[in-house]
Amino acid sequence: MQPWLVLDTTAAHVFERWRRRFEENRHRPDPDWSLGAEIPAALAASLARFQIGEGSDGDGMIRAAARSGQAGYLAAVRLFVNEEQDHSRLLGRLLAAAGRPTITAHWSDTVFRSLRWRARLRREVMVLTVAEVCALPYYQAVRDGADDPLTREVAARILADEQEHVPFHLHCLRLEFAGLPAPVRALLTAVWWALFVPSAAVVAVNHRAALRLLRMPPTRYFSEACRLFASVNRETGNRGSILPARRL
Numbered sequence: 001m002q003p004w005l006v007l008d009t010t011a012a013h014v015f016e017r018w019r020r021r022f023e024e025n026r027h028r029p030d031p032d033w034s035l036g037a038e039i040p041a042a043l044a045a046s047l048a049r050f051q052i053g054e055g056s057d058g059d060g061m062i063r064a065a066a067r068s069g070q071a072g073y074l075a076a077v078r079l080f081v082n083e084e085q086d087h088s089r090l091l092g093r094l095l096a097a098a099g100r101p102t103i104t105a106h107w108s109d110t111v112f113r114s115l116r117w118r119a120r121l122r123r124e125v126m127v128l129t130v131a132e133v134c135a136l137p138y139y140q141a142v143r144d145g146a147d148d149p150l151t152r153e154v155a156a157r158i159l160a161d162e163q164e165h166v167p168f169h170l171h172c173l174r175l176e177f178a179g180l181p182a183p184v185r186a187l188l189t190a191v192w193w194a195l196f197v198p199s200a201a202v203v204a205v206n207h208r209a210a211l212r213l214l215r216m217p218p219t220r221y222f223s224e225a226c227r228l229f230a231s232v233n234r235e236t237g238n239r240g241s242i243l244p245a246r247r248l
Contacts, residue, residue, distance in 0.1 A: 011175055015073045018168050022079035025161065026086075030093075037098035037150040043142075044100035046210035047091055050138070051102055053131065054158075055088030056081075061128065064121040073172075080168060087158045094154045122176045126188075129169045130196045133232055134203050135162050137216070137224040145214030166232060173236050189233055200225040 039047070058081030065077040092102055139162060142155035177185050203225070204211070204218040211218050 011171075012070060012072050014171055015070070015076045018171075019072060019076040019079060021164065022076060022083055025083060026079070028157075031090075031150060031153050031157075033093055033097050033150075035097070035150050037094055037148050039095070039098040039100055039146075039148055039151055040213055041100075042209035042213050043146065043151075044095060044098060046207045047142075048095060048101065048103045049206070050135070051088050051091035051095065052104075054084050054091060056084065058084065061124050064124045068121060076168070080165065083161055083165075087161065090154050090158065094151060097150060098148075121172070122188075125169050125172050125176070126192055127195065129166065129173070129232065130192070130199050130229075132162055132165050132169065133196070133229045134200050134225055136166070136228055137221050138203060138207065138211075141211060141214040141216040141221065145216060170232065170235050177236055185237070189236075192233065193229075196229050197226070200229070 058077075061077055061081060062074070065074045068074065095102055136159070139155050139159035143152050143159055146152050146155065177188070180188070200222050204222040207221075208218040211221050
């Protein structure tokens with residue numbers, strides 16, 4: 001059981017706010033799939049790999065959240081998992097609208113799932129945050145660089161969600177890191193970077209054809225991902241609650 005989730009009423013309040021935000025997101029209408037899409041082969045193959053990663057059943061994350069003993073956090077995590085699975089559905093529908101195939105497995109997704117196998121909450125969230133940060137500059141590149149309107153619309157929606165997922169996980173990690181001695185926090189940060197750098201490099205290399213098509217060179221993707229992750233690392237050491245941003 002995570003003591004911060006039991007004793008910190010502020011944490012419970014914050015996660016209830018996140019639960020309501022994720023609940024709001026469930027009622028958004030779908031894009032107009034009848035418009036169809038035209039997606040180049042390189043981008044379609046890249047999107048299919050991301051579609052696999054977004055489709056995790058989330059059982060490990062849900063089990064880790066359940067062990068916390070805090071119903072509000074568990075409810076928010078369940079809705080977060082549902083939102084990730086909806087991203088997979090959206091990408092699948094997008095590929096279908098373009099007449100492009102999906103795939104059933106990819107080695108990069110298998111590696112990430114193995115890192116989360118039977119993980120405690122801290123490791124589960126740290127690995128998930130690596131994946132989320134790697135996704136941010138990718139979906140931004142698709143939103144800003146794809147020629148197809150439906151592709152840009154789907155990427156914009158997923159990107160907006162991922163921009164909320166990172167602070168959701170960060171609030172959990174702030175609480176997880178808060179009571180740790182400084183040397184332990186420094187070690188965890190070093191391990192976190194050691195996981196992130198090769199993960200971002202794999203995305204840059206594996207998706208290089210699509211990134212170039214989107215006018216984002218792989219080297220720029222990698223540097224942008226590292227910049228974002230450095231910001232995430234700094235935020236884990238800050239104090240205070242991280243609330244969902246107001247929608248305009």
